[in-house]
Amino acid sequence: MTGTRHHLILGGCGFIGRHVALLLAEAGETVMLCDRAPLSVTYPEAVRHRIGHCTADLATADWDAMLEGVAVVHHYVWASLPASANADPARDLALNTTPTLALLEAMRRRGKAAPRLVFSSSGGTVYGRLRQVPVPEEHTLAPITAYGAGKAAVELYLGLYRALYGLDCRVARLANPFGAGQDLARGQGAATTFLHHALTGQPITIWGDGEVVRDFIHIADAAAGMAALATCPEVGENWVVNIGSGQGTSLNTIIAELEARLGRRLAVRREPGRAFDVPVSVLDIRRARDVLGWAPRLSFAEGMSRTLSDLAGAATLSTMG
Template identity: 45%
Template sequence: MNSLTGTRVLVLGGRGFLGRNLVDVLLRDGASVRTFDRQPSSSSTDQPAFKGNVEEFEGNFIDGQGLDAALENVDLVYHLISTTVPSGSNADPIGDVTSNLAGTLRLLKAMSRLGVNRLVYASSGGTVYGNPCVLPVPEWHTLQPISSYGVVKVAVENYLHLYSELHGLQANVLRISNPYGMHQRRIGTQGVIATFLNKLVNGQTIEIWGDGSAVRDYIYVADVARALLLAGRREKSGTFNIGSGVGHSLNDVLRVLRKQTGLETEVRYMPHRKFDVSQTFLDIERAREKLGWTPFYTLEEGCARFCQLMERAREPALV
Protein backbone atom coordinates (compact mmCIF):
# COMPACT_ATOMS: atom_id res chain seq x y z
CA MET A 1 0.00 0.00 0.00
CA ASN A 2 1.57 3.28 -1.11
CA SER A 3 -0.48 5.60 1.10
CA LEU A 4 -3.34 5.63 3.59
CA THR A 5 -5.47 7.96 1.45
CA GLY A 6 -9.10 7.30 2.29
CA THR A 7 -8.22 4.85 5.09
CA ARG A 8 -10.30 5.33 8.23
CA VAL A 9 -7.78 5.41 11.08
CA LEU A 10 -8.31 5.41 14.86
CA VAL A 11 -5.41 6.64 17.01
CA LEU A 12 -5.71 5.50 20.62
CA GLY A 13 -3.88 8.13 22.63
CA GLY A 14 -4.15 10.72 19.87
CA ARG A 15 -3.71 13.66 22.24
CA GLY A 16 -0.50 12.22 23.65
CA PHE A 17 3.12 12.74 22.67
CA LEU A 18 3.36 10.15 19.89
CA GLY A 19 -0.29 10.56 18.97
CA ARG A 20 -0.13 14.25 18.11
CA ASN A 21 2.91 13.76 15.93
CA LEU A 22 1.35 10.72 14.24
CA VAL A 23 -1.98 12.47 13.55
CA ASP A 24 -0.13 15.18 11.63
CA VAL A 25 1.55 12.71 9.27
CA LEU A 26 -1.63 10.65 8.84
CA LEU A 27 -3.55 13.75 7.74
CA ARG A 28 -0.80 14.65 5.30
CA ASP A 29 -0.99 11.10 3.94
CA GLY A 30 -4.69 11.49 3.19
CA ALA A 31 -6.11 9.32 5.97
CA SER A 32 -9.45 9.98 7.64
CA VAL A 33 -8.47 10.32 11.30
CA ARG A 34 -10.27 9.95 14.59
CA THR A 35 -8.74 9.83 18.07
CA PHE A 36 -9.65 8.19 21.37
CA ASP A 37 -8.51 9.60 24.70
CA ARG A 38 -9.69 9.88 28.25
CA GLN A 39 -11.61 13.00 29.15
CA PRO A 40 -9.12 15.60 30.43
CA SER A 41 -9.41 16.60 34.06
CA SER A 42 -10.35 20.15 35.00
CA SER A 43 -6.75 20.70 36.12
CA SER A 44 -5.24 19.55 32.82
CA THR A 45 -3.39 22.10 30.73
CA ASP A 46 -5.25 23.08 27.58
CA GLN A 47 -3.75 21.47 24.49
CA PRO A 48 -3.70 23.01 21.02
CA ALA A 49 -6.27 21.85 18.50
CA PHE A 50 -5.26 19.35 15.82
CA LYS A 51 -4.05 20.88 12.57
CA GLY A 52 -6.76 19.34 10.42
CA ASN A 53 -10.14 17.66 10.42
CA VAL A 54 -9.97 15.11 13.25
CA GLU A 55 -12.94 13.36 14.86
CA GLU A 56 -12.29 13.15 18.60
CA PHE A 57 -13.76 10.49 20.89
CA GLU A 58 -13.42 10.28 24.67
CA GLY A 59 -13.82 7.32 26.97
CA ASN A 60 -12.03 4.95 29.31
CA PHE A 61 -9.48 2.61 27.77
CA ILE A 62 -9.14 0.60 30.98
CA ASP A 63 -12.77 -0.54 31.16
CA GLY A 64 -13.51 -0.12 27.45
CA GLN A 65 -16.16 2.57 27.89
CA GLY A 66 -16.59 4.42 24.59
CA LEU A 67 -14.36 2.11 22.55
CA ASP A 68 -17.11 0.57 20.41
CA ALA A 69 -18.27 3.96 19.17
CA ALA A 70 -14.72 4.98 18.32
CA LEU A 71 -14.06 1.72 16.47
CA GLU A 72 -17.19 1.82 14.33
CA ASN A 73 -16.34 1.65 10.58
CA VAL A 74 -12.58 1.92 11.25
CA ASP A 75 -10.01 0.24 8.96
CA LEU A 76 -6.84 0.61 11.02
CA VAL A 77 -6.06 1.15 14.72
CA TYR A 78 -2.91 2.66 16.22
CA HIS A 79 -2.54 1.58 19.86
CA LEU A 80 -0.34 4.21 21.53
CA ILE A 81 -1.91 4.17 25.01
CA SER A 82 0.07 3.32 28.13
CA THR A 83 -1.17 4.26 31.58
CA THR A 84 2.21 3.65 33.25
CA VAL A 85 5.88 4.52 32.76
CA PRO A 86 8.90 2.25 33.35
CA SER A 87 10.10 4.08 36.47
CA GLY A 88 6.80 3.64 38.33
CA SER A 89 5.46 0.36 37.00
CA ASN A 90 7.22 -1.93 39.51
CA ALA A 91 5.49 -0.16 42.39
CA ASP A 92 2.08 -1.40 41.19
CA PRO A 93 2.38 -4.34 38.78
CA ILE A 94 -1.24 -5.36 39.44
CA GLY A 95 -2.40 -1.92 38.35
CA ASP A 96 -0.13 -2.14 35.31
CA VAL A 97 -1.66 -5.45 34.25
CA THR A 98 -5.22 -4.36 35.08
CA SER A 99 -4.97 -1.17 33.06
CA ASN A 100 -2.62 -1.85 30.14
CA LEU A 101 -2.90 -5.58 29.53
CA ALA A 102 -6.58 -6.04 30.38
CA GLY A 103 -7.43 -2.83 28.54
CA THR A 104 -5.68 -4.11 25.42
CA LEU A 105 -7.52 -7.43 25.62
CA ARG A 106 -10.82 -5.54 25.75
CA LEU A 107 -9.68 -3.59 22.71
CA LEU A 108 -8.82 -6.76 20.79
CA LYS A 109 -12.15 -8.34 21.69
CA ALA A 110 -14.00 -5.23 20.50
CA MET A 111 -11.99 -5.10 17.27
CA SER A 112 -12.76 -8.75 16.57
CA ARG A 113 -16.45 -8.23 17.25
CA LEU A 114 -16.62 -5.18 14.96
CA GLY A 115 -14.54 -6.66 12.16
CA VAL A 116 -11.50 -4.37 12.53
CA ASN A 117 -8.43 -6.47 11.71
CA ARG A 118 -5.47 -4.08 11.28
CA LEU A 119 -3.48 -2.71 14.21
CA VAL A 120 -0.13 -1.02 14.85
CA TYR A 121 1.17 -1.27 18.42
CA ALA A 122 3.74 0.99 20.06
CA SER A 123 5.86 -1.39 22.13
CA SER A 124 9.11 -0.55 23.90
CA GLY A 125 12.55 -1.16 22.46
CA GLY A 126 14.07 0.23 25.65
CA THR A 127 12.49 -2.23 28.10
CA VAL A 128 11.36 -5.50 26.48
CA TYR A 129 14.90 -6.86 26.03
CA GLY A 130 16.15 -6.17 29.55
CA ASN A 131 19.94 -6.08 29.84
CA PRO A 132 20.95 -7.31 26.38
CA CYS A 133 23.65 -9.87 25.67
CA VAL A 134 24.43 -8.40 22.23
CA LEU A 135 24.58 -4.86 20.87
CA PRO A 136 22.96 -3.47 18.85
CA VAL A 137 19.92 -5.47 19.97
CA PRO A 138 18.12 -7.38 17.16
CA GLU A 139 14.44 -8.33 17.23
CA TRP A 140 15.28 -12.00 17.79
CA HIS A 141 16.96 -11.24 21.11
CA THR A 142 15.47 -12.96 24.17
CA LEU A 143 12.82 -10.84 25.87
CA GLN A 144 13.77 -10.55 29.55
CA PRO A 145 12.43 -7.21 30.83
CA ILE A 146 13.34 -6.02 34.33
CA SER A 147 10.35 -3.69 34.79
CA SER A 148 6.63 -4.42 34.95
CA TYR A 149 6.23 -1.94 32.09
CA GLY A 150 8.39 -4.13 29.86
CA VAL A 151 6.73 -7.36 31.05
CA VAL A 152 3.31 -6.00 30.10
CA LYS A 153 4.57 -4.79 26.71
CA VAL A 154 5.84 -8.33 26.00
CA ALA A 155 2.52 -9.81 27.12
CA VAL A 156 0.62 -7.49 24.78
CA GLU A 157 2.91 -8.50 21.91
CA ASN A 158 2.16 -12.16 22.66
CA TYR A 159 -1.59 -11.58 22.67
CA LEU A 160 -1.32 -9.75 19.35
CA HIS A 161 0.41 -12.84 17.94
CA LEU A 162 -2.34 -15.03 19.42
CA TYR A 163 -5.07 -12.93 17.79
CA SER A 164 -3.14 -13.02 14.52
CA GLU A 165 -3.05 -16.82 14.61
CA LEU A 166 -6.61 -17.37 15.80
CA HIS A 167 -8.57 -14.44 14.39
CA GLY A 168 -6.59 -13.16 11.40
CA LEU A 169 -5.50 -9.90 13.04
CA GLN A 170 -2.85 -8.05 11.02
CA ALA A 171 -0.60 -6.64 13.72
CA ASN A 172 2.58 -4.64 13.31
CA VAL A 173 4.61 -4.09 16.48
CA LEU A 174 7.11 -1.24 16.69
CA ARG A 175 9.63 -1.57 19.52
CA ILE A 176 10.39 2.12 19.90
CA SER A 177 13.52 3.17 21.77
CA ASN A 178 13.45 6.56 23.57
CA PRO A 179 11.52 9.13 21.55
CA TYR A 180 11.83 12.86 22.17
CA GLY A 181 10.45 16.03 20.64
CA MET A 182 7.50 18.39 20.69
CA HIS A 183 4.34 17.57 22.67
CA GLN A 184 6.29 15.47 25.21
CA ARG A 185 4.53 16.17 28.50
CA ARG A 186 5.53 13.59 31.09
CA ILE A 187 8.40 15.79 32.24
CA GLY A 188 10.37 14.25 35.08
CA THR A 189 8.85 10.77 34.77
CA GLN A 190 9.66 9.81 31.19
CA GLY A 191 11.69 11.53 28.51
CA VAL A 192 15.26 12.31 29.48
CA ILE A 193 15.88 14.84 26.73
CA ALA A 194 12.69 16.81 27.36
CA THR A 195 13.33 16.75 31.10
CA PHE A 196 16.97 17.88 30.77
CA LEU A 197 16.01 20.62 28.33
CA ASN A 198 13.18 21.86 30.53
CA LYS A 199 15.49 22.09 33.53
CA LEU A 200 18.27 23.78 31.59
CA VAL A 201 15.87 26.44 30.33
CA ASN A 202 14.45 27.00 33.80
CA GLY A 203 17.76 26.86 35.70
CA GLN A 204 16.70 23.85 37.77
CA THR A 205 18.91 21.08 39.11
CA ILE A 206 19.21 18.06 36.80
CA GLU A 207 19.10 14.73 38.63
CA ILE A 208 20.77 11.74 36.98
CA TRP A 209 20.26 8.24 38.36
CA GLY A 210 23.67 6.57 38.48
CA ASP A 211 26.90 8.10 37.20
CA GLY A 212 25.52 9.15 33.81
CA SER A 213 27.18 6.32 31.90
CA ALA A 214 23.91 4.45 31.18
CA VAL A 215 23.56 4.17 27.39
CA ARG A 216 20.25 4.48 25.56
CA ASP A 217 19.00 4.82 22.00
CA TYR A 218 17.29 8.20 21.43
CA ILE A 219 15.05 8.77 18.42
CA TYR A 220 13.49 12.04 17.26
CA VAL A 221 9.70 11.86 17.26
CA ALA A 222 9.30 12.85 13.60
CA ASP A 223 11.24 9.71 12.67
CA VAL A 224 8.98 7.62 14.92
CA ALA A 225 5.82 9.10 13.38
CA ARG A 226 7.11 8.22 9.91
CA ALA A 227 7.82 4.63 11.02
CA LEU A 228 4.30 4.34 12.44
CA LEU A 229 2.89 5.60 9.15
CA LEU A 230 4.86 3.06 7.12
CA ALA A 231 3.82 0.24 9.48
CA GLY A 232 0.18 1.23 8.96
CA ARG A 233 0.61 0.89 5.21
CA ARG A 234 1.81 -2.72 5.51
CA GLU A 235 -0.47 -5.55 4.45
CA LYS A 236 1.15 -8.21 6.64
CA SER A 237 2.20 -8.55 10.27
CA GLY A 238 5.69 -7.86 11.60
CA THR A 239 7.85 -6.72 14.51
CA PHE A 240 10.39 -3.93 14.10
CA ASN A 241 12.93 -2.07 16.20
CA ILE A 242 12.60 1.68 15.78
CA GLY A 243 15.56 3.66 17.06
CA SER A 244 18.60 5.56 15.91
CA GLY A 245 20.78 2.44 15.94
CA VAL A 246 23.34 4.38 18.00
CA GLY A 247 23.85 4.48 21.77
CA HIS A 248 24.43 7.65 23.79
CA SER A 249 25.11 7.98 27.51
CA LEU A 250 23.13 10.35 29.71
CA ASN A 251 26.27 12.46 30.02
CA ASP A 252 26.44 12.61 26.19
CA VAL A 253 22.85 13.85 26.05
CA LEU A 254 23.53 16.54 28.61
CA ARG A 255 26.62 17.67 26.70
CA VAL A 256 24.65 17.97 23.46
CA LEU A 257 21.86 19.96 25.10
CA ARG A 258 24.30 22.30 26.82
CA LYS A 259 25.96 22.94 23.48
CA GLN A 260 22.64 23.56 21.72
CA THR A 261 21.26 25.93 24.36
CA GLY A 262 24.43 27.53 25.68
CA LEU A 263 22.97 26.99 29.16
CA GLU A 264 24.38 25.47 32.33
CA THR A 265 22.73 24.26 35.51
CA GLU A 266 23.62 22.15 38.54
CA VAL A 267 23.77 18.38 38.04
CA ARG A 268 23.17 15.95 40.90
CA TYR A 269 24.04 12.27 40.52
CA MET A 270 21.69 9.91 42.37
CA PRO A 271 22.01 6.21 43.35
CA HIS A 272 21.59 3.70 40.52
CA ARG A 273 18.11 2.16 40.19
CA LYS A 274 17.83 -1.63 39.82
CA PHE A 275 15.21 -1.49 37.07
CA ASP A 276 17.39 0.69 34.83
CA VAL A 277 19.04 -1.18 31.97
CA SER A 278 22.76 -0.33 31.93
CA GLN A 279 23.29 -0.24 28.18
CA THR A 280 21.05 -0.76 25.17
CA PHE A 281 20.60 0.43 21.61
CA LEU A 282 18.74 -1.17 18.74
CA ASP A 283 19.55 -2.97 15.51
CA ILE A 284 17.26 -1.28 12.95
CA GLU A 285 18.19 -3.24 9.82
CA ARG A 286 14.85 -5.07 9.64
CA ALA A 287 12.95 -1.75 9.60
CA ARG A 288 15.24 -0.51 6.83
CA GLU A 289 14.65 -3.64 4.79
CA LYS A 290 10.96 -4.35 5.39
CA LEU A 291 9.50 -0.90 6.08
CA GLY A 292 11.79 1.15 3.87
CA TRP A 293 12.44 3.30 6.93
CA THR A 294 15.60 4.91 8.21
CA PRO A 295 15.96 7.75 10.73
CA PHE A 296 16.69 11.21 9.32
CA TYR A 297 17.88 12.86 12.53
CA THR A 298 21.05 12.28 14.53
CA LEU A 299 20.95 13.10 18.24
CA GLU A 300 22.55 16.48 17.58
CA GLU A 301 20.17 17.29 14.72
CA GLY A 302 17.10 16.14 16.62
CA CYS A 303 18.01 18.14 19.71
CA ALA A 304 18.68 21.21 17.57
CA ARG A 305 15.28 20.83 15.90
CA PHE A 306 13.55 20.30 19.25
CA CYS A 307 15.18 23.44 20.69
CA GLN A 308 14.16 25.49 17.64
CA LEU A 309 10.54 24.34 17.73
CA MET A 310 10.33 24.86 21.48
CA GLU A 311 11.61 28.41 21.17
CA ARG A 312 9.27 29.13 18.27
CA ALA A 313 6.25 27.79 20.15
CA ARG A 314 7.32 29.69 23.29
CA GLU A 315 6.90 26.66 25.54
CA PRO A 316 9.76 27.14 28.03
CA ALA A 317 8.06 24.91 30.61
CA LEU A 318 7.19 22.17 28.08
CA VAL A 319 3.75 21.70 29.59
Protein backbone atom coordinates in the same frame (compact mmCIF):
# COMPACT_ATOMS: atom_id res chain seq x y z
CA MET B 1 0.12 6.15 2.13
CA THR B 2 -3.22 6.44 0.37
CA GLY B 3 -6.19 8.45 1.56
CA THR B 4 -8.63 5.56 1.83
CA ARG B 5 -8.53 4.56 5.51
CA HIS B 6 -9.97 5.71 8.79
CA HIS B 7 -7.61 5.52 11.76
CA LEU B 8 -8.56 5.35 15.44
CA ILE B 9 -5.66 6.51 17.65
CA LEU B 10 -5.95 5.46 21.28
CA GLY B 11 -3.95 7.94 23.31
CA GLY B 12 -4.32 10.26 20.35
CA CYS B 13 -3.71 13.44 22.34
CA GLY B 14 -0.39 12.13 23.62
CA PHE B 15 3.10 12.92 22.39
CA ILE B 16 3.22 10.22 19.72
CA GLY B 17 -0.44 10.11 18.78
CA ARG B 18 -0.88 13.73 17.80
CA HIS B 19 2.25 13.68 15.59
CA VAL B 20 1.19 10.47 13.84
CA ALA B 21 -2.26 11.98 13.32
CA LEU B 22 -0.76 14.97 11.55
CA LEU B 23 1.25 12.76 9.21
CA LEU B 24 -1.76 10.60 8.36
CA ALA B 25 -4.00 13.61 7.76
CA GLU B 26 -1.38 15.22 5.53
CA ALA B 27 -1.43 12.00 3.49
CA GLY B 28 -5.18 12.31 3.01
CA GLU B 29 -6.31 9.80 5.63
CA THR B 30 -8.97 10.48 8.26
CA VAL B 31 -8.16 10.19 11.96
CA MET B 32 -10.11 10.01 15.21
CA LEU B 33 -8.10 10.88 18.30
CA CYS B 34 -9.43 8.94 21.27
CA ASP B 35 -8.20 10.06 24.67
CA ARG B 36 -9.29 10.91 28.20
CA ALA B 37 -7.61 14.30 27.73
CA PRO B 38 -8.94 17.16 25.60
CA LEU B 39 -7.23 18.08 22.36
CA SER B 40 -4.54 20.59 23.34
CA VAL B 41 -3.00 21.45 19.96
CA THR B 42 -4.32 23.22 16.89
CA TYR B 43 -3.68 21.41 13.63
CA PRO B 44 -3.03 23.25 10.35
CA GLU B 45 -6.23 24.42 8.69
CA ALA B 46 -5.56 22.32 5.60
CA VAL B 47 -5.90 19.05 7.54
CA ARG B 48 -8.16 20.03 10.43
CA HIS B 49 -11.28 18.57 8.81
CA ARG B 50 -9.63 15.14 8.68
CA ILE B 51 -8.90 14.95 12.43
CA GLY B 52 -11.62 14.35 15.00
CA HIS B 53 -11.57 13.84 18.75
CA CYS B 54 -13.56 11.69 21.14
CA THR B 55 -13.31 11.10 24.87
CA ALA B 56 -13.04 7.51 26.09
CA ASP B 57 -11.24 5.37 28.63
CA LEU B 58 -9.46 2.16 27.66
CA ALA B 59 -11.02 0.31 30.59
CA THR B 60 -14.66 1.21 29.82
CA ALA B 61 -14.68 1.71 26.05
CA ASP B 62 -17.49 0.29 23.93
CA TRP B 63 -15.16 -1.34 21.43
CA ASP B 64 -17.86 -2.82 19.22
CA ALA B 65 -19.20 0.66 18.53
CA MET B 66 -15.83 2.37 18.34
CA LEU B 67 -14.43 -0.04 15.76
CA GLU B 68 -17.24 0.60 13.28
CA GLY B 69 -15.74 1.88 10.01
CA VAL B 70 -12.17 1.82 11.37
CA ALA B 71 -9.40 0.40 9.19
CA VAL B 72 -6.47 0.83 11.58
CA VAL B 73 -6.37 1.05 15.38
CA HIS B 74 -3.28 2.66 16.88
CA HIS B 75 -2.78 1.53 20.49
CA TYR B 76 -0.51 4.20 22.00
CA VAL B 77 -2.12 4.59 25.41
CA TRP B 78 -0.49 3.16 28.57
CA ALA B 79 -1.77 4.04 32.01
CA SER B 80 1.42 3.53 34.00
CA LEU B 81 5.10 4.43 34.15
CA PRO B 82 8.07 2.18 35.02
CA ALA B 83 8.09 3.36 38.66
CA SER B 84 4.34 3.08 39.20
CA ALA B 85 4.18 -0.31 37.47
CA ASN B 86 6.91 -1.69 39.72
CA ALA B 87 5.13 -0.31 42.78
CA ASP B 88 1.86 -2.10 41.90
CA PRO B 89 2.22 -4.75 39.16
CA ALA B 90 -1.32 -6.06 39.64
CA ARG B 91 -2.79 -2.62 39.05
CA ASP B 92 -0.53 -2.19 36.01
CA LEU B 93 -1.90 -5.43 34.59
CA ALA B 94 -5.51 -4.42 35.27
CA LEU B 95 -5.10 -0.96 33.74
CA ASN B 96 -3.31 -2.00 30.57
CA THR B 97 -3.29 -5.69 29.64
CA THR B 98 -6.87 -6.58 30.58
CA PRO B 99 -8.47 -3.69 28.61
CA THR B 100 -6.30 -4.55 25.62
CA LEU B 101 -7.69 -8.08 25.72
CA ALA B 102 -11.20 -6.61 25.55
CA LEU B 103 -10.15 -4.70 22.42
CA LEU B 104 -8.72 -7.87 20.86
CA GLU B 105 -11.93 -9.75 21.61
CA ALA B 106 -13.98 -7.03 19.91
CA MET B 107 -11.69 -7.28 16.88
CA ARG B 108 -12.07 -11.08 16.86
CA ARG B 109 -15.84 -10.73 16.82
CA ARG B 110 -15.61 -8.68 13.63
CA GLY B 111 -13.99 -11.53 11.76
CA LYS B 112 -12.72 -10.52 8.32
CA ALA B 113 -13.93 -6.98 8.93
CA ALA B 114 -11.50 -6.56 11.85
CA PRO B 115 -9.22 -3.54 11.59
CA ARG B 116 -5.45 -3.65 11.68
CA LEU B 117 -3.94 -3.05 15.13
CA VAL B 118 -0.64 -1.25 15.73
CA PHE B 119 0.70 -1.44 19.29
CA SER B 120 3.37 0.88 20.64
CA SER B 121 5.63 -1.32 22.73
CA SER B 122 8.85 -0.36 24.54
CA GLY B 123 12.13 -1.15 22.83
CA GLY B 124 13.93 0.07 25.93
CA THR B 125 12.30 -2.35 28.40
CA VAL B 126 11.00 -5.55 26.79
CA TYR B 127 14.47 -6.88 25.93
CA GLY B 128 15.91 -6.41 29.42
CA ARG B 129 19.71 -6.68 29.67
CA LEU B 130 20.94 -6.95 26.10
CA ARG B 131 22.94 -9.94 24.93
CA GLN B 132 23.52 -8.22 21.60
CA VAL B 133 23.99 -4.52 20.75
CA PRO B 134 22.25 -3.18 18.75
CA VAL B 135 19.39 -5.50 19.65
CA PRO B 136 17.39 -7.21 16.87
CA GLU B 137 13.74 -8.16 17.13
CA GLU B 138 14.66 -11.84 17.55
CA HIS B 139 16.28 -11.14 20.93
CA THR B 140 14.66 -12.89 23.88
CA LEU B 141 12.03 -10.88 25.76
CA ALA B 142 13.42 -10.60 29.28
CA PRO B 143 12.11 -7.41 30.91
CA ILE B 144 13.36 -6.49 34.38
CA THR B 145 10.53 -4.05 35.13
CA ALA B 146 6.80 -4.59 35.56
CA TYR B 147 6.31 -1.92 32.90
CA GLY B 148 8.32 -3.95 30.40
CA ALA B 149 6.60 -7.15 31.47
CA GLY B 150 3.21 -5.58 30.78
CA LYS B 151 4.28 -4.43 27.33
CA ALA B 152 5.72 -7.87 26.57
CA ALA B 153 2.49 -9.54 27.76
CA VAL B 154 0.43 -7.46 25.33
CA GLU B 155 2.86 -8.38 22.53
CA LEU B 156 2.36 -12.06 23.32
CA TYR B 157 -1.42 -11.71 23.26
CA LEU B 158 -1.21 -9.92 19.90
CA GLY B 159 0.82 -12.84 18.57
CA LEU B 160 -1.78 -15.25 19.95
CA TYR B 161 -4.66 -13.46 18.24
CA ARG B 162 -2.67 -13.32 14.99
CA ALA B 163 -2.10 -17.07 15.12
CA LEU B 164 -5.56 -18.17 16.26
CA TYR B 165 -7.82 -15.66 14.49
CA GLY B 166 -5.73 -14.16 11.69
CA LEU B 167 -5.85 -10.61 13.08
CA ASP B 168 -3.41 -8.17 11.50
CA CYS B 169 -1.63 -7.15 14.71
CA ARG B 170 1.63 -5.23 14.49
CA VAL B 171 4.12 -4.13 17.13
CA ALA B 172 6.45 -1.15 17.10
CA ARG B 173 9.18 -1.52 19.70
CA LEU B 174 9.84 2.16 20.09
CA ALA B 175 13.10 3.61 21.36
CA ASN B 176 13.22 6.83 23.43
CA PRO B 177 11.37 9.57 21.53
CA PHE B 178 12.11 13.19 22.33
CA GLY B 179 11.07 16.61 21.13
CA ALA B 180 9.02 19.67 21.98
CA GLY B 181 5.57 18.94 23.34
CA GLN B 182 6.59 15.89 25.37
CA ASP B 183 4.79 15.68 28.71
CA LEU B 184 7.56 16.44 31.18
CA ALA B 185 5.30 15.65 34.15
CA ARG B 186 5.36 11.95 33.25
CA GLY B 187 9.07 11.75 34.04
CA GLN B 188 9.92 10.14 30.70
CA GLY B 189 12.16 11.45 27.96
CA ALA B 190 15.60 12.25 29.38
CA ALA B 191 16.67 14.28 26.35
CA THR B 192 13.65 16.60 26.44
CA THR B 193 13.65 16.83 30.23
CA PHE B 194 17.34 17.73 30.35
CA LEU B 195 16.78 20.40 27.71
CA HIS B 196 13.84 21.89 29.58
CA HIS B 197 15.74 21.97 32.86
CA ALA B 198 18.75 23.54 31.17
CA LEU B 199 16.62 26.30 29.66
CA THR B 200 14.75 27.00 32.90
CA GLY B 201 17.76 26.88 35.22
CA GLN B 202 16.66 23.75 37.09
CA PRO B 203 19.18 21.10 38.19
CA ILE B 204 19.35 17.95 36.08
CA THR B 205 19.13 14.66 37.96
CA ILE B 206 21.17 11.70 36.72
CA TRP B 207 20.77 8.28 38.31
CA GLY B 208 24.12 6.51 38.45
CA ASP B 209 27.36 7.54 36.73
CA GLY B 210 25.67 8.92 33.59
CA GLU B 211 27.12 6.22 31.34
CA VAL B 212 23.72 4.60 30.82
CA VAL B 213 23.25 4.45 27.03
CA ARG B 214 19.91 4.87 25.29
CA ASP B 215 18.61 5.01 21.74
CA PHE B 216 17.06 8.47 21.33
CA ILE B 217 14.88 9.28 18.32
CA HIS B 218 13.33 12.64 17.47
CA ILE B 219 9.54 12.63 17.47
CA ALA B 220 9.44 13.53 13.76
CA ASP B 221 11.27 10.33 12.88
CA ALA B 222 9.40 8.25 15.46
CA ALA B 223 6.02 9.37 14.11
CA ALA B 224 7.09 8.65 10.54
CA GLY B 225 8.13 5.13 11.56
CA MET B 226 4.84 4.50 13.35
CA ALA B 227 2.86 5.77 10.36
CA ALA B 228 4.90 3.58 8.00
CA LEU B 229 4.15 0.47 10.06
CA ALA B 230 0.44 1.35 10.23
CA THR B 231 0.08 1.86 6.48
CA CYS B 232 2.44 -0.79 5.06
CA PRO B 233 0.23 -3.08 2.94
CA GLU B 234 1.86 -6.33 4.07
CA VAL B 235 4.45 -7.18 6.70
CA GLY B 236 4.10 -10.97 6.78
CA GLU B 237 6.11 -12.52 9.61
CA ASN B 238 7.88 -9.20 10.21
CA TRP B 239 5.03 -7.86 12.33
CA VAL B 240 7.33 -6.82 15.19
CA VAL B 241 9.57 -3.91 14.22
CA ASN B 242 12.12 -1.83 16.12
CA ILE B 243 11.64 1.91 15.61
CA GLY B 244 14.68 3.84 16.81
CA SER B 245 17.77 5.69 15.67
CA GLY B 246 20.03 2.65 15.79
CA GLN B 247 22.59 4.77 17.66
CA GLY B 248 23.43 4.92 21.37
CA THR B 249 23.90 8.11 23.39
CA SER B 250 24.88 8.28 27.06
CA LEU B 251 23.32 10.68 29.53
CA ASN B 252 26.72 12.29 30.03
CA THR B 253 26.88 12.91 26.29
CA ILE B 254 23.53 14.72 26.43
CA ILE B 255 24.90 16.99 29.18
CA ALA B 256 28.05 17.71 27.16
CA GLU B 257 25.98 18.44 24.05
CA LEU B 258 23.76 20.88 25.94
CA GLU B 259 26.67 22.64 27.61
CA ALA B 260 28.36 23.09 24.25
CA ARG B 261 25.21 24.49 22.65
CA LEU B 262 24.31 26.79 25.56
CA GLY B 263 27.87 27.86 26.27
CA ARG B 264 27.68 27.30 30.03
CA ARG B 265 28.00 24.63 32.69
CA LEU B 266 24.78 22.96 33.83
CA ALA B 267 23.79 22.07 37.36
CA VAL B 268 23.78 18.27 37.56
CA ARG B 269 22.67 16.30 40.61
CA ARG B 270 23.97 12.72 40.76
CA GLU B 271 21.89 10.10 42.53
CA PRO B 272 22.60 6.38 43.14
CA GLY B 273 21.88 4.10 40.22
CA ARG B 274 18.57 2.25 39.98
CA ALA B 275 18.32 -1.53 39.66
CA PHE B 276 15.71 -1.35 36.89
CA ASP B 277 17.85 0.80 34.55
CA VAL B 278 19.50 -1.49 31.99
CA PRO B 279 23.01 -0.22 31.17
CA VAL B 280 22.63 -0.18 27.38
CA SER B 281 19.61 -0.08 25.08
CA VAL B 282 20.20 0.44 21.35
CA LEU B 283 17.86 -0.95 18.69
CA ASP B 284 18.76 -2.68 15.45
CA ILE B 285 16.53 -0.97 12.86
CA ARG B 286 17.45 -2.94 9.74
CA ARG B 287 14.03 -4.66 9.60
CA ALA B 288 12.25 -1.29 9.54
CA ARG B 289 14.47 -0.18 6.67
CA ASP B 290 13.92 -3.39 4.70
CA VAL B 291 10.21 -4.00 5.36
CA LEU B 292 8.82 -0.48 5.76
CA GLY B 293 11.25 1.52 3.66
CA TRP B 294 11.66 3.81 6.66
CA ALA B 295 14.79 5.25 8.21
CA PRO B 296 15.36 8.14 10.65
CA ARG B 297 16.43 11.37 9.00
CA LEU B 298 17.66 13.37 11.98
CA SER B 299 20.84 12.63 13.91
CA PHE B 300 20.72 13.03 17.67
CA ALA B 301 22.53 16.39 17.38
CA GLU B 302 20.07 17.59 14.73
CA GLY B 303 17.12 16.45 16.80
CA MET B 304 18.46 18.25 19.85
CA SER B 305 18.98 21.41 17.81
CA ARG B 306 15.39 21.30 16.57
CA THR B 307 14.03 20.61 20.05
CA LEU B 308 16.11 23.41 21.56
CA SER B 309 14.74 25.80 18.96
CA ASP B 310 11.17 24.61 19.53
CA LEU B 311 11.38 24.84 23.31
CA ALA B 312 13.00 28.24 23.18
CA GLY B 313 10.14 29.41 20.97
CA ALA B 314 7.54 27.75 23.23
CA ALA B 315 6.35 25.52 20.39
CA THR B 316 4.10 22.63 21.30
CA LEU B 317 3.84 20.74 18.03
CA SER B 318 6.92 20.28 15.87
CA THR B 319 5.78 19.26 12.39
CA MET B 320 7.73 16.91 10.19
CA GLY B 321 10.28 18.95 8.30
